[in-house]
Amino acid sequence: MINNIKCMIIDDDELDRLVLQHHVNQYENIEIIASFDSAEKAVPFLELPIDLLFINTNLPGMSGMDFRKLAQKIPLCIFVSAHPEFAAETFEIDTLDFITKPLRTERFHNSMQKLFSFLEMKEKSECFDTLLGENSIKIKEGGNIFQIKITDILYLEALKDYTRIVTSDKKHCILDSIGNILHKSYFDSFVRIHRSFAVPRHLIRSKNTHEVELVHQIKLPIGRAYKENLSFFDPQNQ
Helix, strand or coil: CCCCEEEEEECCCHHHHHHHHHHHCCCCCEEEEEEECCHHHHHHHCCCCCCEEEECCCCCCCCHHHHHHHCCCCCEEEEEECCHHHHHHHHHHCCCEEEECCCCHHHHHHHHHHHHHHHHHHHHHCCEEEEECCCEEEEEECCEEEEEEHHHEEEEEEECCEEEEEECCCEEEECCCHHHHHCCHHHCCEEEEECCEEEEHHHEEEECCCEEEEHHHCEEECCHHHHHHHHHHCHHHC
16 A cells, blocks of 8 residues: 555635544555645645645635646645535645545545546556557566556546556556547547446446446446437447
8 A cells, every 4th residue: 555645624614624634544554734724824835845735725815726727836635625616626726635524434535535546547557558559558567567458448437647447357557538549549449438447348337327337337427428329339320
């Protein structure tokens, strides 16, 4: 597990701030180095070595989103907010996750697993190199080289500027955004179904309003902004 993650908390609601601190303190590898009830109070501390920011969207004075734009030196940001309507906007300003209040233990744990997965991917990607071929992608991981056929990829998963390539045998991660990968002609058979997922069209077995099912009973969510990308799967378009 990744060690010594330094975080800052900003929330104007004292009770919510204490609840968040309680949840963070359950993880020994995360250290709270600063906690504030307003963004303005946090500005002078932006030069501190901070890895993770927890912040509310609606704050008195400077909003959480405006502070995030100012705090680009902090690599990871998780919004904790009672206003889910702001979620899409926050992901436009480099956000790892958006948690809706009231904060629930299971939801917070899922967010932390996403955080640790991203940090692990980032650490591993420093040893990765990729080379696209016509029908395959070569990934160098340490002293090993893996050649993956494009047709063997079950789906792509995005984590900020990194992408996890999932096959039935193994998960690989590379330092390239899912958007960049999908612009390459070799991935023309893939369709973006969510801000975090892209899948090969031919592996889709069924879909409903909220998710698609692939081979091996893999189920992935459909993002509202990407529903139109799946119109080819509707019977009237066959």
